[in-house]
Amino acid sequence: MDYRNEDQPSGAAPNEIDGLSIVSEEDGAQVEDAGRRTFLKATGIAALGSALAVPFARFFPEGLSPVGIAQAQDMDAYAFKDQLTLLNDRPVNAETAAHLLDDKITPANRLFIRNNGMVPDHALAMDATGWTLTVDGEVDNPLELTLDQLKSDFEVVTRQLVLECGGNGRAFFVPGASGNQWTTGAVGCPEWTGVRMRDVLNAAGVKPTAVYTGHYGNDPHLSGDPDKVSISRGIPIEKALEEDSLIVWAMNGEDLPAIHGFPLRTIVPGYPGSTAQKWLNRIWVRDVVHDGPKMGGYSYRMPAYPVAPGTEVPEEDMVIMTTMPVKSLITSPATGTNSVGRSLDVRGHAWADGDVTSVHVSHDFGQTWQEANLEKPRNKYCWQHFNATIELPQAGYYEIWARATDTNGYTQPVTTPGWNPRGYGNNMVHRIAVIAS
Known part of the structure; x- marks a missing residue:
């Protein structure tokens, strides 16, 4: 049985530009100047710098950003963190030492980071222009809401809620489990400001056939493939309709930081942090249990029955992790x-x-x-x-x-x-x- 962690791709060195061969100009392919300039401007390769040659740039797919740029930008978005332990830089994952979590309200610079893909460009720029949230599926009245509409059309609430990664404490299991080796610091309890998920869902008119939600964000997949989704998890409709399941745009009275989901994310207290979708742009109400990426296999799933350490558990005997323990x-x-x-x-x-x-x-x-x-x-x-x-x-x-x-x-x-x-x-x-x- 292969338990390699599909939640956690292997990391790369912080200064590595993965997938790009950087060589001298004379070794690179010849590209017409005008066409090359247009191409670089369109794709963002120009951000690598005019002194850096990009061989085969003419073959780079339009609309993608070079992995090396995205990785460096994600680390820039991480720079405001205070003394966190970086576990992985592609994607960025970092935890907080216990003594640094002494504040009653966790400050943004001390909150752990658990990412599955890259930080979207719009978040890095802290620009929500043109952003919308779609609510569709098993609803009578599909919605497409702007951030301003969310703020004006629904009651705004502020709650202090625990956010904890389902793998917090993984480092202590024997035999070990693959993935980010969280010790105790993948947890925090900031203030969150937003709207109740149930208010938005009720405005859309949830049908009696609704069973589960599926949450989507626009974080780019590590592969750079725009058709791949980094993570899409959801929750039972009963949990989505609880009073404290939120769609939020602020942490501790400030806009969500880029690396924490600007401009919008979900917060699902009592459930693993993987259900708290960052960069949220769609809630798909399903008539079946959601089957998005990181919902199946061994991702965020537990054996349906107690097993001895090291047991090979069949995939069909794994069940979705829901409530977090005391x-x-x-x-x-x-x-x-x-x-x-x-x-x-x-x-x-x-x-x-x-x-x-x-x-x-x-x-x-x-x-x-x-x-x-x-x-x-x-x-x-x-x-x-x-x-x-x-x-x-x-x-x-x-x-x-x-x-x-x-x-x-x-x-x-x-x-x-x-x-x-x-x-x-x-x-x-x-x-x-x-x-x-």
């Missing part, structure tokens, strides 16, 4: 902190598909647990902040563990739960190391 994250102190003294203040966040009812912390490898102070969520699907003071009995090495429990009684396990081929849904307790003096 989880917590210690954000202070940072792991590796030395000489903390005997009285240690600990704080962090906890979240679930619903409310978290308690958080407990341990300093003796789970032999005893101390209940932490836990704040109520600002709104449904917002993470909850916890804090505790732990008295350490003597100098030495300690691990501080955090364990959250939700309203359904589910509690984080000490070890990785439910091994699966792609390493999804890891909600083991979060652990940090400290040295007490």
Whole structure:
């Protein structure tokens, strides 16, 4: 069984211009000056610079952008991030260290990035001119809405909602799973401003035959093929019609950053971040479960039954990942902190598909647990902040563990739960190391 990760293409070095052979002018093909200038202007190859020859430029398909340009532009769009760990640069994927997520509201420069394709040119330019959202399929009144119409025709709401990659924690599965080796930092909880998805769908008149939504964005495929879709996932119609499933254009009161989906994306709290389609331009209401790219095979799917680690699970026995498990994250102190003294203040966040009812912390490898102070969520699907003071009995090495429990009684396990081929849904307790003096 081949479990190579179709969600994660292999990366390239940040300065590599993939697929373009860069040689001297005298080695290149001869192209008439006038025609060459026109071609370069039309395709964007001119952006490589007048001093750089592009052999065979006359064969480059009209309307495409060179991969090397797109890759460099995506890294430029990533440049505002603060101390994130870059896991892959084609597409750009990066996570945030736990101690950098200490803010109650995650700032844009600390939010993780999970991309499947390239950042669209219009987003890089932060230009929404001519952009529209199409809502079609199993609806009575198909819609084509501008951004201004979304803002004026529907109630605008702001919610603080957790966004978490389904593969967060993948690095800890044994045996390992292929893909971005997320540790704990593929999560954040910014404020999102937009409209309820259900309001838009209701305006379109959802038919009784509706079963699922299919979401589409215009992020270019890594291959450069304009006919290929980078990712198109969707959600059950019941989830789409929930109050907190949103179509948003702002994060923390500002336009969505280019790399986070400008001008529009979905936010589907409680579900994997892969359902939060960036650069959204279409919602296709389906009468069947959506079958877009990254909906089938092993992508964002879990075994239908418990399996032993390393088991070869038949593709037909994989089911779509829906709700994310209860989880917590210690954000202070940072792991590796030395000489903390005997009285240690600990704080962090906890979240679930619903409310978290308690958080407990341990300093003796789970032999005893101390209940932490836990704040109520600002709104449904917002993470909850916890804090505790732990008295350490003597100098030495300690691990501080955090364990959250939700309203359904589910509690984080000490070890990785439910091994699966792609390493999804890891909600083991979060652990940090400290040295007490």
